[in-house]
Amino acid sequence: xxxxxxxxxxxLRSSKGQxxxxxxxxxxxxxxxxFIGSLIQGLQKSLVDTTIGNASQITITNDRDDKLxxxxxxxxxxxxxxxxxxxxxxxxxxxxxFLAIDNESQSLLLRGFDIDTADKIYDIxxxxxxxxxxxxxNEIILGKQLxxxxxxxxxxxxxxxxxxxxxxxxxxxxxxxxxxxSLNTNWGITTxxxxxxxxxxxxxxxIEMQVDEGSVFEADAIAAKxxxxxxxxxxxxxxxxxxxxxxxxxxxGQSVSSYMIQVFVMISVxxxxxxxxxxxxxxxxxxxxxxxxxxxxxxxxxxxFLFEGFILGFLGxxxxxxxxxxxxxxxxxxxVNPDNTPVVNLYIDWRFIFISGIIAMIASTLAAAFPxxxxxxxxxxxxxxxx
Amino acid sequence: xxxxLELRNxxxxxxxxxxxxxxxxxxxxxxEGSFNSIIGQSGSGKSTLxxxxxxxxxxxxxxxxxxxxxxxxxxLDQLAEYRNSMIGFVFQFHYLLPEFTAMENVLIPYRIGNxxxxxEIRRRADDLMNLVGLEKVKNNLATKMSGGQQQxxxxxxxxxxxxxxxxxxxxxxxxxxxxTEVIYELLRKINQELKTTFxxxxxxxxxxxxxxxxxxxxxxxxxxxxxx
Numbered sequence: 354x355x356x357x358x359x360x361x362x363x364x365l366r367s368s369k370g371q372x373x374x375x376x377x378x379x380x381x382x383x384x385x386x387x388f389i390g391s392l393i394q395g396l397q398k399s400l401v402d403t404t405i406g407n408a409s410q411i412t413i414t415n416d417r418d419d420k421l422x423x424x425x426x427x428x429x430x431x432x433x434x435x436x437x438x439x440x441x442x443x444x445x446x447x448x449x450x451f452l453a454i455d456n457e458s459q460s461l462l463l464r465g466f467d468i469d470t471a472d473k474i475y476d477i478x479x480x481x482x483x484x485x486x487x488x489x490x491n492e493i494i495l496g497k498q499l500x501x502x503x504x505x506x507x508x509x510x511x512x513x514x515x516x517x518x519x520x521x522x523x524x525x526x527x528x529x530x531x532x533x534x535s536l537n538t539n540w541g542i543t544t545x546x547x548x549x550x551x552x553x554x555x556x557x558x559x560i561e562m563q564v565d566e567g568s569v570f571e572a573d574a575i576a577a578k579x580x581x582x583x584x585x586x587x588x589x590x591x592x593x594x595x596x597x598x599x600x601x602x603x604x605x606g607q608s609v610s611s612y613m614i615q616v617f618v619m620i621s622v623x624x625x626x627x628x629x630x631x632x633x634x635x636x637x638x639x640x641x642x643x644x645x646x647x648x649x650x651x652x653x654x655x656x657x658f659l660f661e662g663f664i665l666g667f668l669g670x671x672x673x674x675x676x677x678x679x680x681x682x683x684x685x686x687x688x689v690n691p692d693n694t695p696v697v698n699l700y701i702d703w704r705f706i707f708i709s710g711i712i713a714m715i716a717s718t719l720a721a722a723f724p725x726x727x728x729x730x731x732x733x734x735x736x737x738x739x740x
Numbered sequence: 741x742x743x744x745l746e747l748r749n750x751x752x753x754x755x756x757x758x759x760x761x762x763x764x765x766x767x768x769x770x771x772e773g774s775f776n777s778i779i780g781q782s783g784s785g786k787s788t789l790x791x792x793x794x795x796x797x798x799x800x801x802x803x804x805x806x807x808x809x810x811x812x813x814x815x816l817d818q819l820a821e822y823r824n825s826m827i828g829f830v831f832q833f834h835y836l837l838p839e840f841t842a843m844e845n846v847l848i849p850y851r852i853g854n855x856x857x858x859x860e861i862r863r864r865a866d867d868l869m870n871l872v873g874l875e876k877v878k879n880n881l882a883t884k885m886s887g888g889q890q891q892x893x894x895x896x897x898x899x900x901x902x903x904x905x906x907x908x909x910x911x912x913x914x915x916x917x918x919x920t921e922v923i924y925e926l927l928r929k930i931n932q933e934l935k936t937t938f939x940x941x942x943x944x945x946x947x948x949x950x951x952x953x954x955x956x957x958x959x960x961x962x963x964x965x966x967x968x
Contacts, residue, residue, distance in 0.1 A: 356851045367839040643835040646796055647849045647897075648824020650817050734796045737831065738787075 357653050360644075361660035364637055375629050376669045382622035383673025383713045386615045387706055388680045393611040395700035397604050401569060404600055407475055407531070409561030410569065410593045411439075411576045413583070421556035428583065429560060435582045436575050442562040443470035446548035451514040452541065454503045461541045463493075463513065465548020474563050477529065477542065483507065484527025490547050494527040496537030513541070521551050570594070615709075619716055626665060626720040630658055634724045634731075641728050642736025655729035662721025663714060670710035677706070744905060744937050745770040745793060750802035752788050752960075762788045763799070763960045772904070773935040775928065777948040780957035786941050787909055789957060793939065794827055794907045795819050807904065824853050828898025828936075830908035835894065836882035842893045843869065843878040849901050861900070868896040872926060888919035895926065899936070906930075908940040912947070924950060 365372045413432075415422045422428065425444050433439060446465035451458045468486050472478050477486055484507045487494055493513075495505065505511075509525045523543065531537055549555055564572055576592035583590070594601060634641070641654050678701070685695040745768070752763040762785040770776060780786045791797035792804060795811050804811040806826065814822060828849075836845045846865045847857055854861075869878045872892035882890060891911060898906050908927070912920035924947055931938050940951065948954050956964035 355855060359851075363837075363839040639835070640837050640839070643831075643837070644848070644852070645820070646794070646823065646829055646835075647852060648820045648822075649852050650820045652817075653852075734791055737791065737796060 356649075357656035358660050360657045361664060364633070364640075364657065365661055365664060368633075368636070371629065371633070372665070375626060375665050376672060378625050378629075379622055379665060379669025379713055379717060380672035380676050382618045382625075383670050383709055384676030384680055385618050386709050386713075387674060387677030388684070389611055389614050389618075390705055390709065391677070391681050391699040391701055392684070392697060393607055394702060394705070395698050397607060398700050399698050400600070400604065404597060405569065405593045408593070409474060409559075410563045410572045411561075411579065412591045413560040413579070414558065414589045414591070416587075416589050419556075420558050421554060422558065422560065422588065423556050425557045425560060428586065428588075431582055432560065432562070432579055435579050436564075438565040438568040438571070438575060439562055439579075440565050441470065441473035442560065443467055443474060444545060444557040445471070445559045445561055446545055446552070446554075446556075447558045448548065448552060449516060450541075452499075453512040453514055453520075454505075458514070460539065461513065462539050463541050463543060463548060463551075465543050465545045467545045468542075471561075474561060475531075480529040480531055481527045482530050484525075487526055487543050487547070490544070490550060491521065491523050492526045492547070493523040493541050493543045494529050495525055495541055496539075497528060497530040498534055498537040500528045502538075515551065519551075619712065622669075622713065623716045623720040626662060626717050627723055630662060630721050630724040631727065633661065634658060634728050637728075638731055639736055641731050642733045645731065645733035646737060651729040654731065655725035658721045658725040658728050659718055662725075663718045665721075666714035666717025669717065670713040673713060674706055674710055677709075742772050743769045744772040744807055745939075746803075746805040747789075747793070748803040748805070750789070750792060750799045750804070752785070752792065752797070753800045761960060763792075766802070766960075766962060768955070768962065770937060770939060772937055773931070774953060775931045775938045775951050776940065776953045776955060777951035778939065778941045778955045778957060779943070779945065779948045780963075784957045785960040786957045790907050790909050790939065790941055794829060795823055821853070824849060825901055826904050828901070828903040828906040830891070830894050830898050830906060830911045832910040832913040836890055836897075838881070838883045841879050841881055842874060842885065842889075845882050845893055846878075846896045846900055849897060853901070865896070865900060868899055871930070872896045873922075888915050888922070891915060891919070891923060892926070895923070895930075899930065899934070902934070903936065905937040905939065908938065910941050910943060913943065920944070920947065 413422070413428075414420065429442055429444065432442060444467055448463050450461050450463045452461040466477070468477060468488075481494060482497070484494065493511070499505065505525055505528075507525060507527070511523050511525060513521045513523055515521070523541075529537070529542065531540075545557070564575055568575065572592040573594045576590050580590045641657075645651075645654060681699045681701065685699055688696045690696060747766055747768040750763050750766040751761065754760045754762060766789065778786045778789065788797065792799050795804070811819070836842075837848065840848070843865060846868060847861070850857060850861055866875070869875045872895055874889060874892055874896070877885060877889060882893065885893065895911070906927075911927075912923050915923065927938060927940070928950065930936055942948050952968055954964070954966045955962060
């Protein structure tokens with residue numbers, strides 16, 4: 354083994370209590386970093402997921418008076434080839450209607466979906482808690498709040514009035530719960546064909562799509578690419594980022610504050626190590642002095658303390674990762690909602706954890722640089738002369 | 741006999757504002773394989789002289805020539821290598837590393853210059869341990885030994901790299917008279933067997949008288965130089 358490494362190990366072992374304290378100090382720093390990082394990432398992920406996980410991330414509409422998009426099949430094929438990250442794409446026929454029950458009427462957004470492709474975005478099948486998805490013409494599913502409000506049951510027949518006062522009778526075949534009241538009270542989902550038949554059109558009103566999970570934050574760039582591809586068709590292309598500026602700046606603020614916390618934790622760890630190692634150099638100056646008298650080179654004398662820093666950093670990082678994961682795990686166990694689901698789902702990102710560990714090791718080694726310089730500058734004669 | 745060491749007009753002044761001259765124009769030649777003692781009162785400058793010979797301290801002026809090489813011309817790293825291979829130190833306060841066993845302490849000067857300890861070196865260390873009579877306690881931590889034992893470990897350590905010269909600063913200063921006697925017998929034996937040059941500072945006139953040559957330092961100057 355390298356002489357300086359062996360020296361470092363012996364020096365660390367000879368003052369076990371002190372070594373343990375520094376390791377625990379680093380470990381706490383690393384664990385806080387990992388915990389905060391995982392917490393913020395989990396928070397952001399679940400926030401993004403709730404906001405756009407079950408929604409269209411890029412939506413194409415037409416500003417024309419009739420709002421209709423023609424030849425959508427050709428357009429959708431074109432869009433699919435634009436970017437590999439576009440995954441779920443579906444055609445929709447939306448129209449504002451009125452739901453008329455018991456002499457009461459309320460507005461209803463009648464959404465004509467191609468149910469199978471729309472399910473990939475909206476999870477329709479999973480959201481239906483009673484009944485089934487609409488398949489045949491004039492079948493409809495309604496939200497939980499509507500069911501409760503009008504005391505509806507399966508196979509009830511309801512009247513839907515279009516803006517042109519055309520009355521259509523629909524059969525309720527199921528009820529959904531999107532966990533969002535506004536959707537549960539305002540949406541009525543039917544098949545695309547039904548919508549098209551009701552409005553006597555073979556067009557659609559929107560093309561909706563999602564992008565791959567890893568590219569969620571590139572939705573604006575992907576939307577721009579689509580816009581370029583569909584330049585000739587004069588369509589309006591929206592993406593979730595433009596529509597959710599506030600959420601985005603919130604997420605950004607969160608990220609920045611999380612980085613701030615992590616940076617300050619690291620700085621305090623570095624200062625801690627540097628000061629303890631500086632004391633160690635003083636404690637070991639007699640040994641360093643005698644080693645120098647025996648012919649150890651200044652560089653090697655410095656290396657001893659760099660190795661100490663590295664070893665402390667390594668052990669601290671390993672222990673810190675274990676602490677951090679333990680902390681994260683206990684957080685998901687103890688900080689729970691009334692239904693026993695965790696308040697925040699932590700996001701364990703191994704790459705982030707690995708990098709945190711590496712940073713701690715590099716930081717500890719760097720923190721040892723000052724003591725190392727001190728050690729390499731130590732003059733043996735001062736030790737020998739002063740005993 | 742050839743000179744292993746030559747000092748030419750060595751002056752040593754401590755301090756910059758308040759100057760304190762410790763050595764005045766010291767000239768000295770030491771024969772290879774000789775056993776020399778340096779005596780003198782406290783503060784006479786003998787330790788400073790020894791530290792200058794050992795390249796731990798630098799003279800304010802003058803030249804230190806060891807085996808024909810002027811120390812002045814060497815860089816720090818070269819000096820370190822030189823100390824490691826050419827000189828063995830035995831200090832009054834033995835200066836063993838408390839984190840290591842006696843055997844490991846003996847091997848340290850070798851480890852400084854080499855990463856691996858060969859079997860041959862291990863045997864040499866064992867032989868040295870036998871020579872200083874510590875074969876039974878060689879695996880004890882340095883701190884778990886008596887003062888005399890520690891000093892003997894320090895002597896074995898000084899010998900591991902088979903240096904040409906051993907510099908000892910009151911190696912028995914902290915020991916009782918029996919131990920002192922044993923250590924001197926040992927040093928003398930090594931001198932005779934291995935032809936290692938010894939320069940030993942001592943307070944003890946009885947001990948000094950056993951050396952081939954007695955050099956007395958007084959007020960920073962060589963006052964007396966007796967060759968037997």
